Amino acid sequence: MSYPARYAILAVALLLACGLQIHNATSFLSFSAWPAWPFDPGAMNTDQVILAYAVLPRAVVAILAGAALGLTGFLFQQVLRNPIADASTLGISAGAQLAIVVATLFMPSLIDGSREMVTLLGAAAATAIVFCLGWKRNFEPVTMIISGLLVGITAGAVSAALTLAQGEYLMSLVTWNGGALSQQDWSTAGRLAIEFALALGVSALLVRPLHLLNLGDTAASSLGVSVVSIRLAVSAIGVFVAAGVSAKLGMIGFVGLAAPHLARAVGIRHQLPALVASALAGALLLWICDGVVQFVAQTSAEQFPTGAVTALIGGPLLLWLLPKIRHAQRPASAPPYEIRRAPRKGFLLLAVLVGASIVVSLFVGRTEEIWRWLSLAEFDQLLPMRWPRLLAACAAGGLLALSGAMLQRLTSNAMASPEVLGVSGGAGIGFAAALTLAASPTQWQLLAGAGFGAAVATLLVLAYAQRRHLEPDRLLLAGVAASSLSSAILGALLAVGDQRAWQILNWLGGSAATVTASSAISLAALGVVTIAIALAFVRWLTLLPLGYTTNVALGMPQRTARIGIIACAALATGSASLLVGPLSFVGLMGPHLARQAGFVRTREHLFASFALGAMLMLLADFGSRNLAFPYELPLGLFAALVGAPYLVWQIGWRK
Template sequence: MSGTVSLRTPMRTGLPHLLPAAALGIACVTSFILLLMFRPHVPGEAATAAVLDTILLWNSLLPRAAIALISGAALGLSGALLQRVLRNPIADASTLGIASGAQLALTLGLSFLPLLTGISRELLAFAGGFSAVAIVLALSWRRGLDPVTVAISGMIVSLIAASLSVTLVLARGEYAMSIHIWGAGALNQQDWSGVVALAPRLAAGILAAALLLRPLRVLALDDSSARSLGVALQGVRFSILVLAVWLSASVTAMVGIIGFLGLAAPTMARFCGARTTGQVMMAAPLAGAAVLFLADCLTQLLGPGFSDLVPTGAATALLGGPLLLLLLPRVHGFSAATATADAASRQLRKPAAALLLLAAALAIIVALVLTLSPTDHGWSVALGPLFSELLPFRLPRILASGGAGAMLGAAGFIMQRVTGNPIASPEVLGVSSGGGAGLTAALFLFGFPSPAIMLLGMALGSLAAFLVMIAIAGRSGFSAERLLLAGIAISAFCMAIVSMVLAQGDMRSYILLTWMSGSTNRA
């Protein structure tokens, strides 16, 4: 495949590469001991409180620890499989849109077919995740699954799936709000049923990965060499993709979205000394289990009382942005010149005629929106006094949406000119997500701030995200792949901050959801 990267690093010998693994293990053991020592106790009469504390220990705390280890291991193995089969060091359930697709499918099921969701929530999540990764692969197939193209396609699919999920949540009201809270990746358990359901799936995934170990080793070679060794590439890739998506979808269906753990676990495995395919496949699940377990212990230790500081999935998602930035030097793909040439070849031959046609279509749409209305007796055209009554409600929204579209178009044009990248935009470069992080900070600092403060917070957040992205991409001469991946990394970090507030489920969450939906209903 073109645009692929090598995952190999120089061999290191001796003890130093074992130190990170030992430190991670010691941190996990220490945090769990501290959690057992300082966990809150049920108040009340001593005997009753002791019984309730024992119930919480055996039916909540210990199952939660077990589900963290199992989920982390499953996601670590899924990430290692995806990175190997796509030869892409930034492939994971989050960057490929698998998690967002699974969440959208579950949101649809819980909103419209709750009975189907109760029968097979895992199957529904798998269908959504596999559909998302299929779209990503279809979009990037013409470029030979180039790492940058795959990452951008995954971001686009994730944005669309997340937007549809938010739309459903807002449409269904408080009933569906719980879907978004669950989607932040909460590991809270009330019994051992989650562990019993997920542990056999992890065992089956490990067994399947062991059976696919030889093809996985061969996939490290180029396609022609792999075919010469008798490997059916398309069948092997499809099998590995199905296994990876099934593992991540199973975790998503059980505990929600655990962001970027599949990206972090293989990277940590290689940092701790894993070099061969077999070593990475063994070490990545261990690293994933350790990272998720440690993050979950810390969220419980730092949280007030019996509540967590933040959902564990949102906490692990904060690793995604910085980790993507660290991996940027290892990612190579198509050049800016190639992308610019492709864009130039698709310019319109008669732009004036196209603009006139677009303007005429816009005028017709505006006229229909201003006059056409649904009534009890069907659709009707509002004329005369009825039109005058509707105009103050509809015209401001039309003007606001038109102005917003024009400003976004201007912003995208300026960014494309400044960066020399024909697919740069506020969404791709992380500017929009930075605005969400700025709004989140304003809600945290001021509770329910005024519109002016909210606008200032979003502007500062967007500006900070843009400056960080420019500073990072400037070190590589504003190359297309560095610029786009830096924007994706910043978007991941900012959206993790937004998810932390969304998971609280209070009025601030609704304000953020309204912002994410881009509504003009208050204009």
């Protein structure tokens, strides 16, 4: 791109940002009434004070925070040689968020004077986990990003569970997590300016070794670069800056991912100019996004946190960048589907485990002091309240695991599941659409919306992967990108704060507390119907892992098979997600455990996956009811606390 074109693009972006800022400020207070610099609060009226100490500092904070995030994105992408690395995709911001939530709920005194230190510790812990996983695979890009996103999902699930368990903190933490840029004075801008200046100066000194790292670790070492030391130093700078932004503003997602690519898009390639240009691009991007947020708020009276808006760029940007990642071995290869019969003892043991789980869930209870076995009188008293939620939990877990088993065979990827491939996220969008389109939606309307959204999301991800000829590991990342986009859309809706937002919030957590006998029986009946449909696809599910060429040679109708399996998986996911929300990862764990237990033939694998999924969700319901007694944790989020670490283990430690 020629220099005039670069300058033209920069000028247009700058004019857009300035135009939005001037429009928003003058809409609040005419330019002729603006106070003169230096500001004197004693000589100003109320509107002038708000302009001087809220509107203008907000613009400066947006510029500085965007520049800081753009800098961190450049550093992480360079040091890891990974075009989709930044604080959002590596789980750093989510780790900082979790630390703030924990400190707010249990150690509020730390927030007053040590907020930055709290977020730094959380961000550093998340970074250490992701880098340990990446180190085992030589920081392979797909492994790093999937590990980072799943560490972020785990941290987000813990944060949401803790927030929902402490209702008095709910709205303040939800608002902060959204990444609002509202200001009351210039103190935040001053601290951000100091931190950004320090980070920029130190980063400039590391430009040459960063450039040499692009040659590869071996070549860089031969030229005298201490690869480990440079990675640690650059990562420390990125964590320091990202944690500082999170401490002051909350979650501002994907600005650091986009900024370096915007700099490269205008033709900047050399290291030092690219570093500065990435910071400048981040500043303009966040400033424009915040200007749009304020403009929309003035015209529609809807106030969205800026962080929720920037998160919307994450999913599309990840999908656009996905083909640019260098080819590498998949993070966790799918084991072959061996043709061997599962022993009958395995089914007997499985039945015993499921039965024991049901007995424990029905007969074991807890008071504030002790765990205890219920007497027969207590059991009779509690049975009408317990059996509907237990039946519903079993059905939902079985449906998710059944969907996961079908998707793993459909994609030939042992890491596929409704949660990871974006199916659950699509169900969430469909759920929100049903809430929006229907004034008082029925359970069946919500089910139809969730099922339709799940089917559309699955079709879009698979169509994208087929068009781009993506390997199974990149298909997994495409699904995670779709999930990120769905989460961003739901987060933006959640930030509105109306009745719809509360319904979405309850759905995100997942709960069996409101299950009735009729809804539990309906879900169980739907589970029976779905597994019967899945069994009709046994031959197709057996042939699909053999590959396209073999399937065609054997005369399998590819399009019909895929559409039928996707529809069945979408129905299972949509119906289960109404109870447990979008995050449980039972859809991943059930099929994995079934296969590891020896149930590898298609029919046995489907049955065993359903049974194990039911047992896992049953145990999750038991834990959500009792571990935080007298509070009840969200069912889906509690299951995710186990499921997401399991997926990270599959990626990082499993051979």
